[in-house]
Amino acid sequence: MDKGTGLRPVILIIALVSFCEARVVKVPVGSLVHVEGQAVSIRCDVSDYEGPRDQDFEWYLVLADDKLLSIVSTFDSNFVDSSMRDRVNSGEISYNKLGDAAVELKFKKVRATDSGVYRCSTPSTDSVVRGNYYADVELKVIGDSLKVAPVIPKSAVSEGESVELQCSATRGFTEHTFLSVTWSFRKESSPLEEILTFGPDDKIKVGRNYTQRYTDGGLQLDLRGSGFYGLILKRAKPSDQGEYVCAAQEWVRQGEEGRNWRKILEKSEEMGKVVVTPTELQFKVTLTASLNPQSTSEPTELRCEVVDLLHLQDGRLGMTWSYSTNTPGDVSQKKLTIASLNEQGALIADSQYQQRLDSGDIAVTRRESNIFILRMLQTRDADMGSYSCAVTAWKPTKQSGWEKTKEVQSAPVTVQWTPKIPVLQVVAHRVREASTGGSTFEMSCQVTGQNLKNLGYSVLIRFEETAGGKSRKVLSLSQDSVLQLEEWSEPSRIDSVVLEKTGQLEYRFRLYGAQVTDRGVYYCDVTAWTRHQSQDWIKAISAESNKIEIAFLHTGPVFNISIHSEANNVSPGDTVQMKCIISILEASPNTGDMAFDVRWFHKTDRAVDNGVQPLISMDRWGVVKKTGSNETSLERTDRHTFVLSLHKIEDRDVGEYYCTATPWLLSPATGAWNKEKDLTSASSFLSVKTQLWESLKMPVGYGLAAALIAGLLSVLLGLAVAHCCFSRNPMHTPRSRNKLMDHLEMD
Secondary structure (H helix, E strand, O other): OOHHHHHHHHHHHHHHHHHHOOEEEEOOOOOEEEEOOOOEEEEEEEEOOOOOOOOOOEEEEEOHHHOEEEEEEOOOOOOOOOOOHHHHHOOOEEEEEEEOOEEEEEEOOOOHHHOEEEEEEOOOOOOOOOEOOEEEEEEEEEOOOOEEEEEOOOOEEEOOOOEEEEEEEEOOOOOOOEEEEEEEEEOOOOOOEEEEEEOOOOOEEEOHHHHHHHHOOOEEEEEEEOOEEEEEEOOOOHHHOEEEEEEEEEEEEEOHHHOEEEEEEEEEEEEEEEEEEOOOOEEEEEEEEEEOOOOOOOOEEEEEEEEEEEOOOOOEEEEEEEEEOOOOOOOOOOOEEEEEEOOOOOEEEOOOOHHHHHHOOEEEEEEEOOEEEEEEOOOOHHHOEEEEEEEEEEEEOOOOOEEEEEEEEOOOEEEOOOOOOOEEEEEEEEEEOOOOOOOOEEEEEEEEEEOOOOEEEEEEEEEEOOOOOOEEEEEEEOOOOOEEEOOOOOHHHHHHEEEEEEEOOEEEEEEOOOOHHHOEEEEEEEEEEEOOOOOOOEEEEEEEOOOEEEOOOOOOOOEEEEEEEOOOEEOOOOOEEEEEEEEEOOOOOOHHHEEEEEEEEEOOOOHHHHOOOOOEEEOOOOOEEEOOOOOEEEEEEEOOEEEEEEOOOOHHHOEEEEEEEEEEEEOOOOOOEEEOOOEEOOOEEEEEOOOHHHHHHHHHHHHHHHHHHHHHHHHHHHHHHHHHHHHHOOOHHHHHHHHHHHHHHHO
16 A cells, blocks of 8 residues: 555545544623623633643623724733723722633623723634634623612511511512512521522522421512512410511523523622510429439439419420539530420430330439439439420411420539548458468458448459469359359369358358468459449449468479470481480379370470470370371380380471470379479471472472463463454455565565
8 A cells, every 4th residue: 555545544634533623712602791880701721722721811892883892901002992991990890810821800880881891802813714713701780779778667566466677679670580588587696597488580499497387378479560579487485586677689580591600799688576475385494303302322302393374275385404513503414315305295314324224223204294304323423414304385276286385493402421431441351371282272361341322242353373473363252142163164173263252241261171272362452333323334433452372392303394306307207216214303193193285286386385286195094186197196115204206207397396384293292183384395397308309390390380371371362362363354365465566576
């Protein structure tokens, strides 16, 4: 194919794109209507242009016979016409660049004589003239003729009567403008609250707090025409008393097809104050403390009474109990709702007090039609603070519902006393001393408490190997007398410890068959708990007793433990044996008077320190337990030697091995077995020889397989591409044949 021929489509495409991209100058669509004296700005944008990014603009006023009056230019200060120079120099008329391709023409205070057609023009920076280089927009300046005249025919009404809010809104210029009227309400110094807006398109917008009232027919429009707009508030309530405002807004349609509304003027007038005289609901609320506690757990009773009740008729009373931690008169106090009785008499509890109300610890009742009671059976320290009640009057509505008409708040009542700090003391006494291994240790803990009521005590026995060292829990007795072993985990000695309550404030701990590992200090950790009616236990205070020591002399033999391995570097599949040897350094008892628990570990970290599970173990009765591979075994070859056998060694068997042992001695005096301290050997490292071919055969095999797969995929991909090119490209074969003939002719 000829190179020139191949470039033609590209040139054609570029030409078409260049032709489609033409300069576009835009101004607002439709007429711009503004009121005389207002600030006005007219925006102009340019797009799809060539040349520098920053574009210049010129503004003209289009006169009769298409003559142009120069106003402002972004690049020529002498552009302005002499008739406009004073207004431009004073800044009354100016321009503002909004960006590289946008500008606005600004009037500080537009005049009626400024009405006309304005043209935004952009000097050409394009290589070829195409598109539009200016756009026109019409500005209409109307006079400020909007007037608002509000009237309230009857400003003082009785509750239940209607209030008429009349507003007259007129204007001199009506072409292209529309009116809306808004009624608003203000109570004392609070901000204006919108009631209802009518217009500008004959639509009604109801204020957020008046939606239900409008739905119920309580708001009615009175539109008599000729600029008269009326709003009737039916069934006036005391809450309707306050100042009313009427506002009129003038609007124009803007944008394409006039879809958008733009407000050009607004005026509002005070309508005056409306006074609503109530005909029902009058009463006062008093709050007294019929029971005021002087200490924790005493009952509290507050009496909320409605007095001087008038005109309730077929209405109902509801009420709300509130609580504040701050003292009365503190403006920053925050109230918490305890519970409420609604107009139906149903109790509604706050989530923070739900449990206490359900359990009966707090009761909210209605003693008479006008008396409400709040009672706390057992007052807590956290209940101290200020309490108040609010009584609400309700009246029936036409829709068979209820409407709140009045709410009266009581003065606060303080519930306060001087709390007494709880005191707890625990003293431990030695009852029986463990003078030798196998004997019984017993101690007593006496508890003394002050300023505590409705008590229960929990007792925890703690043990320290050395005074001030790490504490370990032995067993506990809860405040509900539930006995539980804590960290006393020896299965054969579960029954060796006892904790019981021997008196109202006395607890005894016994340890049977004391052993060498039991030596240390023991003490009682006591917690006092209080419980209110039908409630869970609440922790009050804790205290620890003095420490009682078990310190009998150890007269038995001294043991040592060591490890011996036949080989430390073996081949895969071999069998390795390691010996755990226990030797006696001092006097040795008879063979039948001694036994060992032996454990083997395969890990770097020590089992005693980290609680690692043993690989295999044998208890003193000869029972073997495995947690590792089935290729391990453990046997006792003599009274002091325990042999670990590792069969069919693998790579995973590499690492450190060590053993631990627990000696047990039979006491000739008591006939009981006594546990000695645990022994831990040094470690032995086992390594496994690796053959060169064994280490390389898998990587080499994987590499060859991957290369073979990649080669096959490359061949298949090449065949597929060749097939697509020869079968689907109609130009390929003729062009190849022509090239072949050319080569033959040249030869």
